[in-house]
Amino acid sequence: MNKILPLVxxxxxxxxxxxxxxxxxxxxxxxxxxxxxxxxxAPRIHGPSxxxxxxxxxxxNATDPNGDNVSxxxxxxxxxxxxxxxxxxxxxxxxxxxTFLCRGTFQIKAKAKDIYNYEGEWGFMPIIIxxxxxxxxxxxxxxxxxxxxxxxxxxxxxGY
Numbered sequence: 001m002n003k004i005l006p007l008v009x010x011x012x013x014x015x016x017x018x019x020x021x022x023x024x025x026x027x028x029x030x031x032x033x034x035x036x037x038x039x040x041x042a043p044r045i046h047g048p049s050x051x052x053x054x055x056x057x058x059x060x061n062a063t064d065p066n067g068d069n070v071s072x073x074x075x076x077x078x079x080x081x082x083x084x085x086x087x088x089x090x091x092x093x094x095x096x097x098x099t100f101l102c103r104g105t106f107q108i109k110a111k112a113k114d115i116y117n118y119e120g121e122w123g124f125m126p127i128i129i130x131x132x133x134x135x136x137x138x139x140x141x142x143x144x145x146x147x148x149x150x151x152x153x154x155x156x157x158x159g160y
Contacts, residue, residue: 037114038118052130053131055099058108059095059096060093072110072111076100077108109124110123
């Protein structure tokens with residue numbers, strides 16, 4: 001037994017030098033399978049809903065129940081899409097610019113997927129592009145961009 005113990009110690013030392021673990025008290029985290037991974041929720045979409053043709057910024061936010069990073073697919077409703085963009089941290093707001101060229105009523109829709117390609121449901125936001133829109137004062141535009149969930153009644157009255 002006294003001759004075997006140094007050989008076992010030497011074997012463990014040599015294996016650890018080459019990255020193989022012989023003896024370990026820790027258990028590796030299991031890889032996610034289809035049974036324990038959940039898709040992200042539908043993205044929340046914030047931005048102006050009544051505008052003139054032009055370029056505007058919209059924010060998208062989806063949370064993955066497993067905390068995985070998410071990518072977004074955005075359909076602007078005007079026959080243009082972003083394709084998949086990302087990945088981004090789960091729950092972090094992602095701002096995207098888009099230029100609307102034509103007047104009309106559109107529906108922006110977006111969905112999120114996690115890093116394991118599990119896709120969530122679509123999130124929706126209707127938008128009206130018209131020439132009759134009164135420009136929102138700069139103060140309110142900055143306020144609404146900085147605090148997208150604040151003052152919902154005022155946002156509704158301004159159509160933002």
